[in-house]
Amino acid sequence: DLKGFIFDLDGVIAGTAQYHGQAWHQLADELGVTWTEELANGLKGVSRMDSLEMILKAGGKENDYTDEQKVAYATKKNDNYLSLIKQLTPADVFPGIKEFLDDLLANGYQISLASASKNAPTILEHLQLASYFTKVVDPATLKEGKPDPEIYTRGAEILGLDPANCAGVEDAAAGVASINGAGETSIGIGTRSELAEADVLFGDTNELTLANIKAQMDK
Ligand code: B16
Ligand code: MG
Numbered sequence: 001d002l003k004g005f006i007f008d009l010d011g012v013i014a015g016t017a018q019y020h021g022q023a024w025h026q027l028a029d030e031l032g033v034t035w036t037e038e039l040a041n042g043l044k045g046v047s048r049m050d051s052l053e054m055i056l057k058a059g060g061k062e063n064d065y066t067d068e069q070k071v072a073y074a075t076k077k078n079d080n081y082l083s084l085i086k087q088l089t090p091a092d093v094f095p096g097i098k099e100f101l102d103d104l105l106a107n108g109y110q111i112s113l114a115s116a117s118k119n120a121p122t123i124l125e126h127l128q129l130a131s132y133f134t135k136v137v138d139p140a141t142l143k144e145g146k147p148d149p150e151i152y153t154r155g156a157e158i159l160g161l162d163p164a165n166c167a168g169v170e171d172a173a174a175g176v177a178s179i180n181g182a183g184e185t186s187i188g189i190g191t192r193s194e195l196a197e198a199d200v201l202f203g204d205t206n207e208l209t210l211a212n213i214k215a216q217m218d219k
Contacts, residue, residue: 011171033059045172
């Protein structure tokens with residue numbers, strides 16, 4: 001039986017994935033790396049430094065920069081991203097998310113956050129959702145990023161729950177792989193072609209309800 005829900009942030013709670021994409025696209029242009037849909041999707045859920053490595057690799061430039069230069073580029077992307085998320089307000093919370101969170105709490109479920117983003121606490125403040133997420137995995141303490149299971153394993157741990165009693169909610173293939181690897185139920189938001197391994201799948205956050213989840217799990 002499910003007792004806890006572990007949430008991704010970017011692309012699940014709000015449309016910040018689009019701002020990450022915009023900021024990386026700008027950096028890829030600067031580095032002379034061709035921006036493709038495939039590259040953009042592959043970056044979803046992936047940590048900042050791993051994302052930069054993927055972009056450099058896509059352009060065959062993985063050996064062209066020193067670690068110091070790489071950190072400088074990643075910082076530049078983050079500064080750009082921070083300027084984009086400044087405009088976030090509670091109106092940017094995806095449809096149905098607040099209702100779902102309220103419903104979970106009203107029914108005694110526990111919730112935690114498993115975002116790879118070091119900016120997650122800031123974003124939650126902008127969205128006025130910080131009070132829902134008193135349990136947040138600190139990505140700075142992780143050895144491995146998504147798709148490794150570590151972040152979702154920790155998401156269950158901080159709730160004091162067995163992973164078998166937890167579900168994770170994700171928009172990225174790397175995140176679904178992390179949830180599945182942790183032995184939890186994976187709930188994907190997106191398309192079947194992108195999130196082939198999700199146990200439960202919705203096309204849109206407004207379909208995310210306890211009744212809809214149970215209906216798909218009982219199938
Ligand atoms: P930051 P999530 C992930 O957040 C994003 O999907 C990914 O695009 C980003 O690179 C990563 O966080 C790190 O974010 O640079 O802000 O620390 O989807 O796990 O909530
Ligand atoms: Mg995400």
